[in-house]
Amino acid sequence: MNSAFRTVWWEAGQVCLIDQRLLPDEAIVVRCTTVEEVAHAIRTMQIRGAPAIGCAAAYGMALAAHRAAREATDGDQQRMYDHLTAAKMILDSQRPTAVNLSWATKRVLEAARRLINPSPEAIAHTVLEEAHAILAEDLAMCHAIGRHGVTLIPPRGHVLTHCNAGGLATAGYGTALAPIRKAHEQGRPIHVYVDETRPFLQGARLTAWELQQERIPLTLITDNMAGYFMKRGEIDCVIVGADRIVANGDVANKIGTYSLAVLAHAHGIPFYVAAPSSTIDISLPNGDAIPIEERSPDEVTTCFGRRIAPEGVTAAHPAFDVTPSRLVTALITERGVIYPPFGDQLRQLVVGS
């Protein structure tokens, strides 16, 4: 697989995506022709990463719109909207924590609803165009996050990251990896400590692979080594992505992020969260209100399909945790870097967008 990968795209009336569960060993393209197939890809984490599943869901809405348009006759707008609303419910329910999913489906539905007396074809066309726009904007936002975030990277450039908030988690370029890529492009020193991120190993499989493709120096570590390297003074800052940022600045992200934030705080190391405004949800007052997805314990008791614990052992699998805003040094958004207190600035960012 070469470095010019695409995470998700529309091709010949299908939603195409790379099955991220098999990376980096295999790069198999999944071609979805129905909303249900897109929903399945999101649920099973063939595609993952908050911005990326937003893009996939938008294209899933386009699939639903095109199918409905083929079956509809002119003047059938209400039936079209009913179909899209049903598709949105299916897609939104696949993963509860990332808000980008419902943000994207809501956005394409609203674009369709803004049309005045449209034909089914016009609705389908608009939904697809809006999905294309979401993808393009996501890529642009990632680059903007990179430009803003690169200013925060300390001179020596030793950055710790968790999970994969890279090109594969977005339309491309990434969120947490964007400032890292930008620093590397500018010829600045950079070295990335990559948490392997059990149980799905997004760090070992995806982030390590992306960095390797771009020849960005990295050291892969197990999740439990982060404190060790912080104590030794080898980490200059932490940059992670986000699945949802709520009104007070609390951040939901991949399980293990909270532990890293506590460790960074204890060592006086800046802890940055990089995310586009589509990740912000000011409808929730604080992190306690964020639904945390519980995934199958089988994903913990196995590794690449091999059992690593005795049969019958109980395991827990919260897929995300919440980092309170007091542990976040700054948020890196496409509009700029936001420092605490976050509340008013987050509200302005969303309302003004």
Add this chain to the structure above:
Amino acid sequence: MNSAFRTVWWEAGQVCLIDQRLLPDEAIVVRCTTVEEVAHAIRTMQIRGAPAIGCAAAYGMALAAHRAAREATDGDQQRMYDHLTAAKMILDSQRPTAVNLSWATKRVLEAARRLINPSPEAIAHTVLEEAHAILAEDLAMCHAIGRHGVTLIPPRGHVLTHCNAGGLATAGYGTALAPIRKAHEQGRPIHVYVDETRPFLQGARLTAWELQQERIPLTLITDNMAGYFMKRGEIDCVIVGADRIVANGDVANKIGTYSLAVLAHAHGIPFYVAAPSSTIDISLPNGDAIPIEERSPDEVTTCFGRRIAPEGVTAAHPAFDVTPSRLVTALITERGVIYPPFGDQLRQLVVGS
């Protein structure tokens, strides 16, 4: 494999041990007939856990003594002692962090040296008897740790542990698992959160298996979930083992222990270290002086032999970390529970033993 397992034992002139790398899937007994084979078993972690490798090394000395005795003639004491000294050097160098290894080999050598004008057979007999004594004492110390430590387990009994400081890490019964076992035997409520402990997965494979054998309720978690469960108030205390405790109370233990200690401190959760006095090394002033073993990065980039990261990725593998004594609520030893400041009490414990 049934629950009446033995970690390491002497049988028919051989050092027998269970290959812990294959547990819990397979319980294969490794039979060592030379010092080199015991050294290999220690280095490759067929046997691991500070007290257990101390016992194995003591028996390795017995192998060396018996072989030397077969080749020696009466009056050949010096040659016997030279053989034993060489064997000690081989064994001690296999794993640098745990002090129990050199403690055990030194103890058997000194027992042999105390003999007055002995025959080679008498030396070999004494070394083996001393090895048996070390094993028996270790088991007794584990039970004593259990009796002292059980008093620290809070009423609800939600304990988090890391790695395996159980029967498999000792002559039996365990160090960190001893208070847990004792509480369970007393019919007190207990629930153990088990860190899987990458990269070797001693928690998932060994601790989960030991607890399951005794029907002690447990929840297996990935290492990066500890903070999440602490924040939710689900952890009442942390109990871990130790590979070396130095003069000021700093503790070397399996990588990830330090991160847990920082997290426990941040959440106001007691952090206990359970270890026999053979783990105490007052010759080192503080944790900075403890040698930290760097193991092969291949053990990080693979999981059960399967690659989990792209070919060519650099990984780090410090096998241990050091927890400063200020993060240790108390040390649980066979003589009782020690609270800070640890210095004088540790010295008394070692000198008085």
